[in-house]
Amino acid sequence: MDDEKIQYVTKPTRFTVFLRTFLPWQAWRFAAINLKMVGIIRRSHHGDSPK
Amino acid sequence: MSRVVVLGAGIAGHTAAAFARSWLGRGDTVTVVSPRSDYNWVPSNIWVGVGLMKPAQVTFPLAPVYERAGIEFVQAAAKEIHPEGDRDHPTPYVTAETADGETRKVPYDFLINATGPALRFDKTDGLGPEGGNSLSVCLPAHAAQAAAALAEEVERMRKGERRRFLVGVGHGTCTCEGAAFEYIVNLEFELRNRGVRDRAEITWITNEYELGDFGMGGMHLKRGGYVTPSCIFNASLFAERGIDWITRAHVQKVEPDRVLYETVDGREGEKEFDFAMLLPPFSGVGLTAFDSEGAEITERLFLPNEFMRVDADYTPKPHEDWRASDWPRTYQSPDYENIFAAGIAFAPPHAISVPHKSPKGAVIAPAPPRTGMPSAMIGKAVASSIVDMIGGAKAPTHTASMAEMGAACVASAGANPFTGTAASMTVYPIVPDFERYPDYGRDQDRTFGEIGLAGHWIKILLHHLFLYKARLRPGWRRIPE
Numbered sequence: 130m131d132d133e134k135i136q137y138v139t140k141p142t143r144f145t146v147f148l149r150t151f152l153p154w155q156a157w158r159f160a161a162i163n164l165k166m167v168g169i170i171r172r173s174h175h176g177d178s179p180k
Numbered sequence: 181m182s183r184v185v186v187l188g189a190g191i192a193g194h195t196a197a198a199f200a201r202s203w204l205g206r207g208d209t210v211t212v213v214s215p216r217s218d219y220n221w222v223p224s225n226i227w228v229g230v231g232l233m234k235p236a237q238v239t240f241p242l243a244p245v246y247e248r249a250g251i252e253f254v255q256a257a258a259k260e261i262h263p264e265g266d267r268d269h270p271t272p273y274v275t276a277e278t279a280d281g282e283t284r285k286v287p288y289d290f291l292i293n294a295t296g297p298a299l300r301f302d303k304t305d306g307l308g309p310e311g312g313n314s315l316s317v318c319l320p321a322h323a324a325q326a327a328a329a330l331a332e333e334v335e336r337m338r339k340g341e342r343r344r345f346l347v348g349v350g351h352g353t354c355t356c357e358g359a360a361f362e363y364i365v366n367l368e369f370e371l372r373n374r375g376v377r378d379r380a381e382i383t384w385i386t387n388e389y390e391l392g393d394f395g396m397g398g399m400h401l402k403r404g405g406y407v408t409p410s411c412i413f414n415a416s417l418f419a420e421r422g423i424d425w426i427t428r429a430h431v432q433k434v435e436p437d438r439v440l441y442e443t444v445d446g447r448e449g450e451k452e453f454d455f456a457m458l459l460p461p462f463s464g465v466g467l468t469a470f471d472s473e474g475a476e477i478t479e480r481l482f483l484p485n486e487f488m489r490v491d492a493d494y495t496p497k498p499h500e501d502w503r504a505s506d507w508p509r510t511y512q513s514p515d516y517e518n519i520f521a522a523g524i525a526f527a528p529p530h531a532i533s534v535p536h537k538s539p540k541g542a543v544i545a546p547a548p549p550r551t552g553m554p555s556a557m558i559g560k561a562v563a564s565s566i567v568d569m570i571g572g573a574k575a576p577t578h579t580a581s582m583a584e585m586g587a588a589c590v591a592s593a594g595a596n597p598f599t600g601t602a603a604s605m606t607v608y609p610i611v612p613d614f615e616r617y618p619d620y621g622r623d624q625d626r627t628f629g630e631i632g633l634a635g636h637w638i639k640i641l642l643h644h645l646f647l648y649k650a651r652l653r654p655g656w657r658r659i660p661e
Binding site for chain 2: 131134139146148155162163169172174178179
C-alpha cells in the first residue's frame with residue numbers, strides 16, 4: 130500500500146483494537162448497540178399495520 | 181374478493197406478500213410471481229463468497245412456505261403489465277413467462293412491483309462471471325463461484341505465489357458499495373485466517389467520491405469530541421488492514437488480468453488483478469406496459485432506467501435543489517391507483533450522493549441504496565395501504581419515506597465468534613434532510629457507528645432471525661423489518 134497515503138490516515142491505538150474483541154466489553158456493547166438499533170426501528174415503524 | 185399480485189419474492193416482495201396474506205381475509209387471494217424458486221437472504225451472500233457458507237444456508241425453497249401460508253406461487257418472470265386489461269376484458273393483468281417458455285396471464289386488483297434489480301454486467305465490457313472476467317456475489321451461485329476462485333487463489337499463495345485481489349464496483353453508477361465493502365474486509369480476514377495474507381495485495385475500487393459514502397452521501401459520527409465524516413473511519417479500517425484504494429472511478433473495461441478506469445478528475449488508469457469481485461450497476465427488470473387498446477404505455481409507468489414511477493418528484497433539478505420531500509412516501513403509481521412499487525423496483529427521484537462526471541462525460545455517482553431494512557419496510561407499508569384500500573380506503577394509508585425512516589445496518593468485517601468484527605451503524609434518516617437537520621442532514625443522536633465483535637454477533641443473530649422470519653415460522657410478525 131502507498132506509504133504516503135497511509136501516513137495521513139487515522140489509525141486505531143492498540144487499546145482500541147484490543148477492546149474490539151475483548152469479551153466483557155463487547156458483551157456490554159452487544160446490549161448497547163441492540164438498544165440503539167431497537168430505538169431506530171421503533172422510530173421508523175410508525176403505525177404500519179392496516180387501520 | 182380481491183386479488184393482490186406481487187411481482188418478485190425478494191426482501192420487499194416477500195415481506196409485502198406475507199403481511200398482505202396475514203391481514204387479508206380468506207376470500208381474498210395473494211399471488212407471488214417470481215422466476216426464482218428460492219428465497220435468498222442476500223446480505224449473507226458475502227459469506228458464501230468467501231467460502232464460509234454454502235448457498236443452501238442463505239436460501240430456502242419458496243413453494244412449501246407459500247403453500248403453508250396460503251399464498252399462490254407462480255414461478256415465472258413477469259413481462260408485461262396491462263393495467264386496463266384488454267379489448268376483450270377490462271380486468272387488469274400481468275403476463276409472466278415460465279422457464280419452459282409458456283406465457284401465463286395473472287389477473288389482479290392490486291399489483292405490487294417488487295421485481296428488484298436487473299444485474300447489468302453488460303454495461304461494462306468484460307464485467308461479470310457469465311462470459312466476463314470478474315466475479316460477483318449478487319446471487320448465491322455467483323457467490324459460490326467466487327468462493328471456489330478464492331480457494332484456488334489461496335492454494336497458489338500457499339505454494340508461494342503472490343496474488344492481486346481487486347474488489348469494488350464495476351461501473352460509475354453502481355450501488356451496493358456496502359456489500360462490496362463487506363466482501364473486501366471479509367476476504368482480507370479470510371486470507372489472514374488461512375495464513376496467506378502476506379502474499380496478497382488487496383485493492384478497493386469504487387465510484388464513491390470519498391470512502392464510506394455508500395451511496396448515501398456518507399455520514400457523520402460523533403466520536404471523541406468531534407463530528408467526523410465516515411471517510412475517516414473507512415480509510416482507517418482499510419489502512420489498518422493494508423488495503424489500498426482507488427476512489428472516484430468509473431471502470432471502463434475488465435480484461436482478463438486488469439481493469440481500465442477513468443476518474444472524476446480525468447485521470448485514466450489500469451489496475452492489474454488475479455482475482456476481481458466487482459458488482460454490476462442495476463436497472464429495472466425491463467417490464468413493459470400496454471393500455472386496453474394494446475398501445476405501449478411503458479413510459480407512463482417506468483423511467484428510462486426501467487424502475488417504476490411512484491409518488492416521487494422526478495423533476496430534473498441540480499443537486500443544490502434536492503429535497504427530502506422529493507422522495508416517495510406511499511409508492512403508488514401516479515397513473516394507476518392500484519399499482520405500487522416496493523424495494524429496488526421503485527425509481528428514486530435522484531441520487532443521495534453528490535453526482536460527478538468525468539471530463540469525458542462518464543457519470544460517476546453511486547446510485548442510492550434501497551435494500552434490506554428500507555425494502556422490507558416499504559413492502560410492509562405498501563401491503564398495509566392495499567389492505568386498507570381493499571377495506572374501503574380511497575387512498576394509501578401508510579407511508580415509508582426513506583427521508584423519514586432510519587436504518588440499522590451491520591457490515592461484517594470478519595466472521596469468527598471470538599476474533600471477528602463488524603461495523604454496526606444506524607442512520608436517521610436514510611436520505612439526509614437538511615431542512616430538519618441543517619448541519620449534517622441527519623439526527624446526530626441517532627446516527628452512530630462502531631466496529632467490534634458485538635457487531636459480528638448481531639450480524640449472525642440477524643442472519644438466523646431474518647431467515648426464520650422469511651420462512652414465516654411462528655411469531656414471524658413480531659420480528660421487526
